[in-house]
Amino acid sequence: MATSGAVANFPPRASAGQSARQVYVGLRTFYRVLKANPLTFVGFVVVAILCIAALLMVVAPHVLAPYGPDQITTAYNQGPSGAHPFGTDGLGLDIYSETLYALPLDLEIAFAIAGAAMIGGGVLGLIAGYWDRPGSASGALSVVIMRITDIFLAFPSLILALAIAVSLGRGVWQLIVAILLTWWPYYVRLVRGETLAVKHLPYVSAARAAGVTDGRIVLRHILRNVLEPVVVYFTLDIGTVLVTLSTIGFVGLGVAYPSTAEWGSMISYYQGSGLITAYPWTVLGPGLAIFVTVLAFSLLGDGLRDILDPRSRRVLGGTGTGAITVATPPEAPLPPPAPAESEDLPGSEAPTAV
Amino acid sequence: MGRSPSDLAVFIGKRLLQLVPVVFGIMILAFVFTHISTVNCSVWFPHASADTLSHCEAQFSQPILSQFWTYFVNFLGGNWGASVTGVAVYPAIATGVPATLELVFASLFLMIVIGIPLGVIAAQSAGRWGDHLVRIFYLTGWATPTYLGAVIAAIFLAPYLGLPSHGEYTSSPPPFPQYTHFSVIDAMIALNPHWTVDAFAHLLLPASVLAFINMGIATRMTRSSMLEVIPLDFVKSARMKGLSEFWVMYKHALRNALITTTTVLGVTAGGLLAGTVVIEEVFGWPGIGAYAYTSIGGGGAPPNFDGAVAVVVVFAVGVVIANLVADILYGVLDPRVEWR
Numbered sequence: 001m002a003t004s005g006a007v008a009n010f011p012p013r014a015s016a017g018q019s020a021r022q023v024y025v026g027l028r029t030f031y032r033v034l035k036a037n038p039l040t041f042v043g044f045v046v047v048a049i050l051c052i053a054a055l056l057m058v059v060a061p062h063v064l065a066p067y068g069p070d071q072i073t074t075a076y077n078q079g080p081s082g083a084h085p086f087g088t089d090g091l092g093l094d095i096y097s098e099t100l101y102a103l104p105l106d107l108e109i110a111f112a113i114a115g116a117a118m119i120g121g122g123v124l125g126l127i128a129g130y131w132d133r134p135g136s137a138s139g140a141l142s143v144v145i146m147r148i149t150d151i152f153l154a155f156p157s158l159i160l161a162l163a164i165a166v167s168l169g170r171g172v173w174q175l176i177v178a179i180l181l182t183w184w185p186y187y188v189r190l191v192r193g194e195t196l197a198v199k200h201l202p203y204v205s206a207a208r209a210a211g212v213t214d215g216r217i218v219l220r221h222i223l224r225n226v227l228e229p230v231v232v233y234f235t236l237d238i239g240t241v242l243v244t245l246s247t248i249g250f251v252g253l254g255v256a257y258p259s260t261a262e263w264g265s266m267i268s269y270y271q272g273s274g275l276i277t278a279y280p281w282t283v284l285g286p287g288l289a290i291f292v293t294v295l296a297f298s299l300l301g302d303g304l305r306d307i308l309d310p311r312s313r314r315v316l317g318g319t320g321t322g323a324i325t326v327a328t329p330p331e332a333p334l335p336p337p338a339p340a341e342s343e344d345l346p347g348s349e350a351p352t353a354v
Numbered sequence: 355m356g357r358s359p360s361d362l363a364v365f366i367g368k369r370l371l372q373l374v375p376v377v378f379g380i381m382i383l384a385f386v387f388t389h390i391s392t393v394n395c396s397v398w399f400p401h402a403s404a405d406t407l408s409h410c411e412a413q414f415s416q417p418i419l420s421q422f423w424t425y426f427v428n429f430l431g432g433n434w435g436a437s438v439t440g441v442a443v444y445p446a447i448a449t450g451v452p453a454t455l456e457l458v459f460a461s462l463f464l465m466i467v468i469g470i471p472l473g474v475i476a477a478q479s480a481g482r483w484g485d486h487l488v489r490i491f492y493l494t495g496w497a498t499p500t501y502l503g504a505v506i507a508a509i510f511l512a513p514y515l516g517l518p519s520h521g522e523y524t525s526s527p528p529p530f531p532q533y534t535h536f537s538v539i540d541a542m543i544a545l546n547p548h549w550t551v552d553a554f555a556h557l558l559l560p561a562s563v564l565a566f567i568n569m570g571i572a573t574r575m576t577r578s579s580m581l582e583v584i585p586l587d588f589v590k591s592a593r594m595k596g597l598s599e600f601w602v603m604y605k606h607a608l609r610n611a612l613i614t615t616t617t618v619l620g621v622t623a624g625g626l627l628a629g630t631v632v633i634e635e636v637f638g639w640p641g642i643g644a645y646a647y648t649s650i651g652g653g654g655a656p657p658n659f660d661g662a663v664a665v666v667v668v669f670a671v672g673v674v675i676a677n678l679v680a681d682i683l684y685g686v687l688d689p690r691v692e693w694r
Contacts, residue, residue, distance in 0.1 A: 039486055151379040154670045156628035159646060163666050164387045166650040166657050181387065243499045247632060250501040251652040264499070271505055272653065280510070287502050295497035302493060302574075 040303025046296035065097040086285035099285035102261035121187025129195025157182035165253040236301030239294035365693035384666040435660025452535035454641030464565035473576025492570035504636035520638040579611035620680020
């Protein structure tokens with residue numbers, strides 16, 4: 001490498017060759033993860049198919065959906081058949097097409113909520129984890145962040161989201177805001193825990209001794225090593241967000257079906273009209289869609305988490321040394337057990353092992 | 355600092371004191387979040403009289419902090435408000451809490467007796483088919499939205515299995531006094547075997563659905579902590595003594611693995627309580643979950659804001675207490691923990 005080796009260049013910038021190598025190592029690791037566990041592989045394939053299908057539904061819906069989003073046919077309450085794989089409802093809507101039209105919306109909302117929560121909660125978690133020296137102004141800020149986070153964590157998020165949704169009214173934006181307001185604290189706790197675990201490691205101390213600024217340490221050294229567990233948690237979280245948003249739809253506070261298709265609202269609509277016993281297939285399409293989507297993201301995330309969990313990694317073998325560079329054993333991201341917090345702060349309330 | 359009962363008492367007292375600001379914060383948040391919208395009385399209550407509407411508008415047009423102060427003072431005085439139709443909130447919640455606790459404890463019991471052994475099996479066969487099957491099982495529960503599982507169980511499974519799927523008893527109210535509002539315990543107090551069986555049968559399906567959906571956490575945590583324990587020396591020496599594999603796993607290894615699982619079960623309280631909202635509504639279970647469902651306007655009912663705030667606060671306090679209990683259990687199970 002052509003770097004001069006002067007102190008000013010520490011840490012050396014990643015050259016093109018280096019980052020290509022990093023990408024290669026990342027891909028190879030990912031391949032090993034998929035190979036180690038067939039279920040993770042299945043999850044990955046289904047997630048990929050779903051994402052491609054969602055893209056297709058946005059770009060060219062008629063490739064997949066035989067009917068338009070509001071196209072009413074003359075077949076009412078028909079059972080599943082070749083023409084209507086999931087049957088039709090009392091309005092003559094083809095449920096297979098409606099289910100497909102809901103796919104991009106549901107995925108968009110889930111990614112928007114989990115993504116915004118990850119970024120917002122992640123920034124707060126980095127701040128609360130890195131600048132936490134007691135007595136300083138930033139330490140006080142960190143305490144404030146964690147106290148507010150603790151209060152939010154005490155709510156079962158679904159119930160708070162429902163309460164917010166009733167106040168905001170029905171609609172896509174309202175749904176996103178209601179869930180997002182309850183979702184960010186989990187990322188604060190996760191990122192803060194990971195930051196606390198990483199920040200005392202020798203390479204961070206070395207960077208600090210070399211005169212690297214705090215901001216640069218956080219961005220280049222802490223963030224990069226915190227990212228892996230967070231991304232795994234994010235993958236699993238997509239499924240949880242989907243369940244939550246469809247539950248709000250089921251309660252009748254989400255988007256209004258049939259004007260907008262969303263899986264939870266669809267089930268709510270068909271179940272609420274009392275026709276579910278006479279025409280049970282009406283819930284088949286949306287129900288199956290939620291189940292398959294959440295299961296796929298869970299399989300993928302669960303498998304990825306296993307690889308990050310050193311306890312499982314030992315058993316799985318093959319993906320051991322060098323495959324994934326986790327600096328410290330991360331806590332199982334979901335659900336973060338209470339004792340894992342105990343070593344975080346001297347003032348922590350959890351019982352502490354001697 | 356130590357492990358004597360007095361240390362434990364001090365620890366619990368301290369934690370309960372710390373609860374006070376948390377509960378206050380929870381109340382403010384719950385209140386503000388349910389009242390942030392623009393006032394929309396005629397939409398919320400389309401069939402209300404002009405009198406009620408003007409009352410509603412007068413109440414909601416005040417500054418939100420003064421609304422909260424009025425609510426808070428009343429709350430401390432035992433007046434938890436009322437719905438628009440005048441049904442008081444406090445009695446409804448007081449009778450609902452035991453019913454919900456019964457459901458949650460029943461499903462917690464199922465999670466423990468089914469989920470933990472499954473975790474052990476998965477750990478024993480890690481990376482092989484037993485492991486994969488267990489994973490499919492708990493991820494199936496994880497991926498099933500609560501309402502979908504509840505609807506399928508109540509509408510399709512219940513008639514097939516011959517189990518009841520609505521309410522606590524076949525006739526409501528039952529022909530004996532309900533002292534505790536725990537359905538099974540009330541029937542037992544009445545010394546009535548027929549109604550006890552009836553109460554059990556009514557409890558079985560909702561509790562099973564709730565347990566199935568939340569099973570993954572117990573199973574996964576047991577599996578992962580068993581994997582940590584199995585390679586340790588004391589497990590090897592137990593095997594070398596010639597103990598049977600069953601005894602080694604369930605007595606020696608599981609006992610140590612359970613420490614983490616217990617604390618995680620405390621964390622699941624939030625999931626279980628949130629699950630009751632939909633499950634109680636679908637199964638007609640008269641707990642605070644169903645009350646929350648109607649309070650927040652589920653199924654098109656007019657929203658009951660006083661009820662919504664109260665029920666959110668009760669749920670949140672339940673979660674906080676569950677975490678406290680988990681911390682205490684953790685200390686009881688792990689002799690290295692000191693109370694402080």
